[in-house]
Amino acid sequence: MNDEFQSIEEARDGLGRVGYLADESTALVSFLAARLGKPVLVEGPAGVGKTELAKALSRATERRLIRLQCYEGLDEAKALYEWNYRKQLLRIQSEAADTGWQEVKEDIFGEDFLLSRPLLTAISVEEPAVLLIDEIDKTDQEFEAMLLEVLSDFQISIPELGVVEAHTRPLVLLTSNNSRELTEALKRRCLYLWLDYPTVERELSIVKLHAPDLDEQIARKLVEVIHMIRSLDLKKPPSIAESIDWGRALLLLGADDVDQSVLERTMSIIVKHRTDLDLVAERVGVKLADGLAGRQAG
Ligand SMILES: Nc1ncnc2c1ncn2[C@@H]1O[C@H](COP(=O)(O)OP(=O)(O)OP(=O)(O)O)[C@@H](O)[C@H]1O
Numbered sequence: 209m210n211d212e213f214q215s216i217e218e219a220r221d222g223l224g225r226v227g228y229l230a231d232e233s234t235a236l237v238s239f240l241a242a243r244l245g246k247p248v249l250v251e252g253p254a255g256v257g258k259t260e261l262a263k264a265l266s267r268a269t270e271r272r273l274i275r276l277q278c279y280e281g282l283d284e285a286k287a288l289y290e291w292n293y294r295k296q297l298l299r300i301q302s303e304a305a306d307t308g309w310q311e312v313k314e315d316i317f318g319e320d321f322l323l324s325r326p327l328l329t330a331i332s333v334e335e336p337a338v339l340l341i342d343e344i345d346k347t348d349q350e351f352e353a354m355l356l357e358v359l360s361d362f363q364i365s366i367p368e369l370g371v372v373e374a375h376t377r378p379l380v381l382l383t384s385n386n387s388r389e390l391t392e393a394l395k396r397r398c399l400y401l402w403l404d405y406p407t408v409e410r411e412l413s414i415v416k417l418h419a420p421d422l423d424e425q426i427a428r429k430l431v432e433v434i435h436m437i438r439s440l441d442l443k444k445p446p447s448i449a450e451s452i453d454w455g456r457a458l459l460l461l462g463a464d465d466v467d468q469s470v471l472e473r474t475m476s477i478i479v480k481h482r483t484d485l486d487l488v489a490e491r492v493g494v495k496l497a498d499g500l501a502g503r504q505a506g
């Protein structure tokens with residue numbers, strides 16, 4: 209296909225074909241991002257498909273995915289480029305003793321001695337890529353400022369080499385779990401997408417997509433239970449990733465219903481805090497024993 213979506217529908221269908229079920233706003237932003245040439249900031253709770261959206265966009269547009277995983281202390285050397293010191297040293301050692309310094313210097317600060325990191329790679333590749341800057345909230349504000357420069361100019365200046373300008377514009381996605389507030393300057397330059405937990409119907413489709421052999425009734429009940437659990441005041445509510453895992457587990461275990469005993473045996477797949485486990489067992493377990501089962505029968 210073309211490496212850009214022509215309409216919102218095409219974005220939704222394209223993502224759907226590669227296994228990503230997008231809602232209305234996700235399809236809209238995916239369409240606009242490439243058209244407007246703007247980065248997208250994707251925020252939302254853990255496990256709602258932020259990272260997967262970038263991967264799916266890369267598959268759908270057949271663009272290469274270049275990923276920068278952020279962490280505390282990430283610096284320019286790991287994000288932009290660094291010089292290959294070892295290779296430079298070897299080169300210096302192998303030069304004849306009478307070679308002038310100027311000559312050696314020109315040589316060792318050439319492209320052959322440069323290690324390209326994700327940001328430099330994303331702007332210097334020939335074909336437009338998808339650049340995923342994952343978990344930007346883990347870095348500090350200085351890094352964000354540096355990133356702003358790259359994202360607004362699409363060029364990187366290397367003192368020893370000169371300015372590297374983008375051949376093509378990558379489609380840029382930044383994700384954040386909101387562990388710190390991002391700067392207004394960054395937000396201003398981005399389209400914003402808030403990804404939340406999906407509706408029952410959409411989550412059901414996602415679970416069925418990832419566990420196609422799971423019985424329809426069980427899948428529906430599983431998703432309903434997940435939604436019920438999310439409405440409790442938990443430390444860490446189950447995400448889409450956990451719904452999928454639970455579906456696959458129930459399939460493997462050959463469960464023929466999602467009842468109290470199944471929940472109790474498999475609960476640690478969906479909730480992962482001691483206190484959450486207790487709360488779910490108490491509130492949801494009891495409901496499954498009578499409430500939900502009664503409602504389904506009636
Ligand atoms: N809309 C969707 N369609 C299909 N699969 C989805 C969708 N949303 C999420 N998933 C699945 O849910 C799982 C979790 O998604 P992902 O890793 O992208 O979450 P995340 O938001 O990046 O989480 P975190 O904040 O923990 O990094 C993946 O296996 C992904 O395939």
Ligand SMILES: [Mg+2]
Nearest residue numbers: 258259260383
């Ligand atoms: Mg992620």
